[in-house]
């Protein structure tokens with residue numbers, strides 16, 4: 001069984017500090033903590049989260065990823081997500097582009113649908129390898145339940161902060177299927193020779209849905225902080241998750257909540273870390289598929305005010321399911337016809353005219 005060591009993070013690379021939000025205090029509606037969440041979600045849209053309750057399950061989820069990625073490639077390819085705009089299943093190395101030129105990505109991952117996990121053993125969207133099924137009730141379902149709790153509580157706090165009637169955002173993120181909400185386990189192998197490279201292993205992107213709950217042990221994740229053109233690392237802190245806002249909450253809130261661009265680098269931070277596999281684990285909370293992505297100004301005077309002051313309208317004619325499928329489909333290298341395919345895969349970070 002693998003261990004996922006806390007290899008020291010080098011101190012000679014640019015890092016960006018984040019607010020540390022205490023989940024237990026958010027649950028208790030502590031005003032000071034809620035204000036921290038307000039600042040973090042509106043300024044950068046990224047924050048650390050401690051006391052979230054999933055600490056014990058993260059390595060067990062990494063073990064599932066490790067058993068999956070250790071299978072021969074032809075076995076893994078039986079579970080590949082395909083090119084039709086669905087993400088559930090396995091994504092092979094090089095399946096996606098990382099830029100307009102069609103440079104292939106360098107990570108592999110396994111995506112497990114929230115709907116499939118909750119309906120197990122009956123599939124809602126698809127089935128998964130037995131190495132997942134064997135640990136469905138003991139590990140995957142408990143991890144999902146915690147992730148649902150954490151993301152729902154945070155989304156509830158953001159709902160109140162935005163002045164929305166109680167339960168407005170919760171109703172858009174129902175437990176009922178179908179939605180694109182999913183767990184992702186990501187592996188990035190070390191680069192042979194460990195040479196410095198400019199390329200990203202996982203493309204610069206904003207997250208497609210509402211709120212991401214991310215666990216990693218090693219560096220590699222970078223953000224582009226507003227007003228700064230140097231990418232900065234987010235340094236992992238043991239037992240702290242990283243949360244970030246995605247496109248849907250940015251649109252609902254007319255830009256009050258920030259969906260910030262980020263990427264994972266090819267070469268993890270210099271030093272010892274680059275010799276190890278990098279594992280990360282995310283739960284992506286996304287709106288139900290049929291939810292229209294448009295501002296909620298008619299439900300909140302705070303959002304209406306922000307909309308008045310913004311150049312963007314924050315109105316799409318897309319529902320969450322179509323938005324998600326468009327982004328997934330157009331980043332697949334097999335679907336690439338030219339730079340326009342990459343552009344068609346972008347979200348709120350790329351083209352404000354989309355909105």
Ligand SMILES: O=C(O)CCC(=O)C(=O)O
Pocket residue numbers: 184186202207214216220221262263264280281282
């Ligand atoms: O692996 C990470 O640290 C981040 C992954 C990520 O941004 C994503 O999968 O959307």
Ligand SMILES: [Fe+2]
Pocket residue numbers: 205206207262
């Ligand atoms: Fe992301």
